[in-house]
Amino acid sequence: MIEALSYDFVQNALIAGVLVSIASGIIGSLIVVNRMVFLAGGIAHTAYGGIGLAVFLGIPIFLGASLFAVVAALIIAFITLHHRNRMDTFIGLMWAIGMALGVVFIDLTPGYSVDLMSYLFGSILAVSQEDIYYMGGLLVAIMIIMTFWYRDILAVSYDSEYATLRGINVPFFYMLILILSALTIVVAIKVVGLILVIALLTIPVYIAERLSTTLAKMMILSGIFSSFFTLCGLWFSYRFDIASGASIILVSAGSLFIFLLLNRLRLV
Amino acid sequence: MSIIAINNLSFAYGKQKILENIHLCVEEKDFLAIIGPNGGGKSTLLKLILGINPVQEGTIRTFGEKPTKNLSKIGYVPQNTNVNTDFPIKVIEVVLMGHIGTKRPLFGYAKEEIMCAMGALAQVGMEQFAEHKIGNLSGGQRQRVMIARALCAHPQILILDEPTASIDIDGQKQIYELLQLLNKTITILVVSHDISVILNYANKVVHINKRLTEHTLTLQEKTKAHFCEVELFNDIKRVGQL
Numbered sequence: 001m002i003e004a005l006s007y008d009f010v011q012n013a014l015i016a017g018v019l020v021s022i023a024s025g026i027i028g029s030l031i032v033v034n035r036m037v038f039l040a041g042g043i044a045h046t047a048y049g050g051i052g053l054a055v056f057l058g059i060p061i062f063l064g065a066s067l068f069a070v071v072a073a074l075i076i077a078f079i080t081l082h083h084r085n086r087m088d089t090f091i092g093l094m095w096a097i098g099m100a101l102g103v104v105f106i107d108l109t110p111g112y113s114v115d116l117m118s119y120l121f122g123s124i125l126a127v128s129q130e131d132i133y134y135m136g137g138l139l140v141a142i143m144i145i146m147t148f149w150y151r152d153i154l155a156v157s158y159d160s161e162y163a164t165l166r167g168i169n170v171p172f173f174y175m176l177i178l179i180l181s182a183l184t185i186v187v188a189i190k191v192v193g194l195i196l197v198i199a200l201l202t203i204p205v206y207i208a209e210r211l212s213t214t215l216a217k218m219m220i221l222s223g224i225f226s227s228f229f230t231l232c233g234l235w236f237s238y239r240f241d242i243a244s245g246a247s248i249i250l251v252s253a254g255s256l257f258i259f260l261l262l263n264r265l266r267l268v
Numbered sequence: 269m270s271i272i273a274i275n276n277l278s279f280a281y282g283k284q285k286i287l288e289n290i291h292l293c294v295e296e297k298d299f300l301a302i303i304g305p306n307g308g309g310k311s312t313l314l315k316l317i318l319g320i321n322p323v324q325e326g327t328i329r330t331f332g333e334k335p336t337k338n339l340s341k342i343g344y345v346p347q348n349t350n351v352n353t354d355f356p357i358k359v360i361e362v363v364l365m366g367h368i369g370t371k372r373p374l375f376g377y378a379k380e381e382i383m384c385a386m387g388a389l390a391q392v393g394m395e396q397f398a399e400h401k402i403g404n405l406s407g408g409q410r411q412r413v414m415i416a417r418a419l420c421a422h423p424q425i426l427i428l429d430e431p432t433a434s435i436d437i438d439g440q441k442q443i444y445e446l447l448q449l450l451n452k453t454i455t456i457l458v459v460s461h462d463i464s465v466i467l468n469y470a471n472k473v474v475h476i477n478k479r480l481t482e483h484t485l486t487l488q489e490k491t492k493a494h495f496c497e498v499e500l501f502n503d504i505k506r507v508g509q510l
Contacts, residue, residue, distance in 0.1 A: 033355055033356070147375050148374070148375050150375065150376070151364070151365075151372075151376070151377065154357070154361065154365075155365045157355075158352070158355055158357055158362070158365070159346075159352075159365070161320070161346060162344070162346065162365060162417075163365070164320070165318060165320075165339055165344055166339075166365065166366070166367070166368055166421075167339070167340075167368060209354065209356055212356040213356055213357075213358055213399075213400075213401045214356055214357060214358055214361065215355075215356055215357060217356065218356045
C-alpha cells in the first residue's frame with residue numbers, strides 16, 4: 001500500500017475521492033431532504049449525452065457533461081414549477097434520451113472506441129491534475145454558496161410555501177440547488193460512475209440524517225462518512241484488484257447495514 | 269380600517285367554482301372562526317388572503333392594500349405540520365424562519381433575530397425545547413412551534429389553517445387557550461372543522477361552502493351556541509348527502 005502512494009495517479013485518486021466525497025456529502029444532503037433523488041438520477045443519466053457530445057467534438061469531458069447536466073437541471077426546475085404532476089414522466093424521458101444521445105454520439109465519432117464502462121462505473125484512477133482543479137473549484141463554490149445562503153436554502157428545503165410568504169425567491173434557490181446537484185453529479189461520475197452516483201449521494205447522507213439535529217451537521221457528517229467510504233473502497237479496490245466505483249458503493253452499503261443493525265439494537 | 273376586507277369575491281379552479289360572492293370583514297381583535305365542509309373553499313380563501321392564489325373576481329384588502337403588500341403583518345400557520353418529520357432541523361431554526369430578514373447579517377442569524385425567536389417560543393411555552401429536533405416533538409408541541417414561527421415577525425393578525433387537525437384532545441384545548449391569550453393583543457383567524465371547540469373561543473363564526481353564511485356570537489348568543497352548532501352540523505350533513 002505504502003509504495004502505491006508514491007504513484008501520481010494514486011495520489012490524484014485519493015485527493016479526487018476526498019474532494020468529491022465532501023461535495024457529494026453537502027449536495028447529497030440537499031438532494032435527500034428535498035426528496036430529489038429521482039431527479040438526481042435523471043440528471044446523471046442525461047449527462048451521458050454530454051459525455052458523448054464531448055467525445056464527438058473533442059472537447060473536455062467535464063465541459064460536455066456539465067453542459068448537459070445543467071440544461072437537464074434547468075428543464076427539471078421548469079417542470080417542477082409548472083407541471084409538477086407529470087414530473088416522473090418527463091424525467092423518465094430525459095433519462096432515456098440522454099443515454100441514447102450519448103451512445104449515438106460515440107458511435108459517430110470516427111476511429112474512437114471509448115470505454116463505456118469507465119463512465120458507467122467510474123474511473124477514479126484516471127483522474128488528471130485538471131480534473132482535480134475542477135473538483136476543488138466546485139467544492140469551494142459550493143461552500144461559499146452554502147455559507148452565505150444557508151438560511152434561505154434551509155427555509156426553501158424545509159417549507160417552501162412558508163419561505164415564499166417570507167419573501168424568499170423560492171424558484172431561484174430551487175434552481176440553484178438543482179444546478180449545484182448537476183455539477184456535483186458530473187464530478188461524482190468520474191469517481192463512481194453514473195450508475196452508482198445515486199448511491200454515493202444517498203447512502204452516507206441517510207446515515208448522517210439519522211444522527212443529525214441540523215442540516216449543517218448532516219452535511220458535515222455526510223462529507224466525513226462519504227470520504228471514509230471512498231478511501232476504504234479504494235483500498236479494497238487496490239488490495240483485491242476490483243473495480244473502484246463498485247468497491248466504494250459496496251463499502252458504503254455494508255456500512256449502512258451495520259448502522260441499521262446497531263440502530264435496531266439501539267447502540268447508536 | 270378593517271384588517272381584512274373581502275368584497276364580492278369569487279374564485280374558480282378551471283370551470284369549477286370554489287367560492288362565490290364572498291363578503292367578509294375582519295376587525296381588530298376579532299377571533300374569527302371559518303368553518304365548513306372539506307372542499308368547501310376554506311383553504312382556498314386563506315390562499316387568496318395570503319396572496320398565494322391570485323384574485324380573479326372581486327377584491328381583497330389586507331390593511332387597506334393588496335394581499336401581497338402586507339405579508340409581514342400577517343402570521344400564518346399552515347395545515348399539516350406533521351409532514352417531513354425526518355428533516356434535521358432544530359426548533360429554534362424553524363422559528364427563525366419567521367423573520368422577514370430585514371436585519372439579516374452577511375451570514376447566519378443576527379443576535380436580535382435569535383432573541384426575538386426565543387421570545388416567541390416563550391410566548392407559546394416552548395422555550396425549553398429550542399435545541400430539540402422538531403421531528404421529536406409531539407403534534408401539539410410542533411403546532412405551538414409553528415405558532416411561534418408566525419409570531420416571530422410581530423404580526424397584527426394570526427391566520428391558522430386547521431391548527432388542531434391531528435392533535436389529541438388535551439393538545440387541542442391547550443392550542444385554543446393559547447390563541448385566546450394571544451387574542452388579547454392580536455387578531456386571530458382560524459379555519460377549522462372542529463365546531464364544538466371553536467364556539468367556546470371565537471367571537472365571530474362564518475360558514476363557508478362555496479357561499480358564506482355569517483354567525484356573530486355575542487355573549488348572550490353563546491348560550492345558544494349549541495343550537496347554532498346543530499344547525500351547522502345539519503348543513504354539513506346535507507352537503508354530505510348531496
